[in-house]
Amino acid sequence: MLDVGALVERVGPTLLRTVITGEPSVCVGDVVIAEPGEPASAAEGDLVLGIAVGDRPSAVELVRRCGELGAAAVLLKAPVGTDEQVAEAARDSGIGLVEVRAGTAWAQLVWLIRAAMAGTGVGQASESTADPGVADLFRLADAVADVVDAPVTIEDAHSQVLAHSARQDLTDPARISTIMGRRQPDDVLAKFRSRGTFRQLTKGSSAIFVPAQQDGTLPRLVVPIRMGGELLGSMWAVVPGPVSEERASAFADTAPLVALQLLRWRAVADVQRRRSAEQVRLLLDGGEGWRAAANELAVPNEAHRVIAIEIPESDDSAEGHRLALWEWITRGVGRRPLVTEAGAVLYAIVPDRARGGGWPELREALVSHEASPPPLIAVGTAVAVADVPRSRAQADELIALLRAGHMQQRVAVYEDVWHLLILSRMAGASTDAGVGSLGPLPVLREHDRAQGTEYLPTLHAWLRHPGDPRRASRELRVHPNTFRYRMKRIGQLVEVDLDDPDVRSALLVQLLAERWAQHG
Incomplete structure (x- = not known):
């Protein structure tokens, strides 16, 4: 336990200066905020921060009241913190008076005082969290909550929750959903956007x-967090109603401190993410380093799937979307997925289990995640850790099919689309073997090119629906008589025995290969 003098010395003379020592035997118990216009509510040994106290009578009254309650000291900024009448009131009350240096953010002060009282170094992360700086962000959220006297969340520029204060005395469903889901729900975001909050x-x-x-939804006090013109995120406080100008200013004054901590957290997190990404790439590539990479990443010895995620390159913001999706996934479901990037594709390695951060949970989260444009998601089969490169190769094959438009769904799972894989591989092999130049197809292809006819699609529809001209014509969106006429003309242009099942099979292979090759 620390007395006022020792606490001031530990926090440092840059921020604090003792004006009146007070009772040296009194140990500091907690840090409380003095509410403007309300009686001070302090317990024995408390440090009382006069955040909104700006005149001599209010300061004198606060000091006397805190002295009656047995507080350890009152902290005030100049000029009232150095006023002689205020100092005299502190002497008479037997309470300490500490000047808070000009320019000191109250949230920074609360944060540093609590770190000093806990015996921890400033910026020392908790051993209970694996995230660098996350413990500091949570402590900082608590400090900001004390300043604004309201529950607080600290969010990044994509409305993902990075930290929140412990106090929950004032809350609503929107805040609960935000904390539980680690981001503001889409419907809540839409309401704030419609009010112009994000534009402001x-x-x-x-x-x-x-x-x-x-x-x-209760009122909010929101402040942007920016550094050097870049919007790093925002802080959201749930308040009962309009707040005083002094308290709103004190809340805004905390933003630079939070910005510094966010930059520090992001820098350290980026180092860890790059290291993790390198190890994930080793695991995906296989080779000699995979076992050491698996050990460093603490990959459990169970079946895993490789997920390939690609955001269509519709504009210059695709890279930013990939980064946002990466950050969202790695703060995502259960045990964090192992994520890396190769070119325009994100790869995630996830356990093939029903719960605890497995593929089904990630799938549900990805499908429900609103993104524009929506990402393409390809999933390899479940394999042992040593066989992860095979699952990655399968995911790569599927992402190519999704990219080419051969599948309409957003999520393609390898074992569910085997028939499309057969067609794709067959098309590739047929193209390499030059089968498209054999038989009657070159004649029909040239006629379609020169005359603008559609004999190849017509023949394909006939082969898909043999003996059913009505279904074939519906597929082509033409009248059955038109379809019959086209088939008659095909028979006049080329000699082909469509009654021979082998001929029909060969033609279908050719047409399928050509169609897939055109879209590949």
Whole structure:
């Protein structure tokens, strides 16, 4: 336990200066915020922060009241923190008076005081978390919550929750869903967008008050977090109603401190992510290094699938979308998926288990994740860890088919689309063997090119629906008589025995190979 003098010394003279020592035997118990216009509520040994106290009478009254309650000290900024009448009131009350240096953010001060009281170094991460700096972000969220006197979430630029304060005294379904889902729900985001909240976040640096909504969503105080013009994220406080200008300013003043911590967290996380990505690539490629990579990544000895995820290159923002999706996945479901990037494709290695961060959970999350444009998702079969490169090769084969438009679904699982894989491989082998130049097809192909006819599609439809001209014509969207006329003309152009089953099979192989090759 620390007394006021020792605590001030540990936090440092850059931020604090003792004006009145107070009772040296009193140990500091907790840090509390003095509410403007309300009686101070402090317990014995508390440090009381006069965040919104800006005049002498209010400061004198706060000091005297805290002295009656047995508080250890009152912390005030100049000029009231150095005012002689305020100091005299502190002496008479037997309470410490500490000046908070100008320019000090109150959230930074709360954070540093609590770190000093806990005996931890500033920025020391908890051993209970595997994320660098995450513990600091949570402690910082608690400190900001004390400053604004409201529950707080710290979010990145994609509305993903990075940290939240422990206090839950004021909450609503939107906040609960945000914390549980680690991001603001889409319907909540839509409501804030419709009110122009996110548009306001891109401008300025002051706190934004968002009134209560008809669905029961409580008011919010929102402040952007930016550094060097870049919007790093935002802080959201759930408040009961409009807050004083002083408290809103104090909330906004915490943003630079949070920005520094976010940059630090992002830098350390990027180093870890790059190292993890290198090990995942070794696992995907196989070879001599795979076993050491699996050990470093602590990959469980069970069946895994490789998931290939590609965001269509519709615009210059595809790279940003990939990064956002990467961050979203790695903060995702259960045990974090192992993720890396190769070219325009993200690869994730996930256990093939029903729960605990397995493929079914990730699939549900990916399908429900709203993204524009939606990503293409290809899934290899479940394999042993040593055989991960085979699952990766399967995912690569599927992502190529999705990219070429051979499948309409967003998610393609290898064992579910075997028939399409057969057609794709057959098309590749047939093209390499030059089968398209054999038989009557070259004549029909040239006639279609020169005369604008559609004899190849007509023949394909006839082979797909033999003896059923009505179904074949519906597939081509022409009248049955038109279809019959085209088939008659084909018979006049080329000599082909369509009654021979081997001839029909050969023609179908040729036409399928040509169609797949055109879309590949």
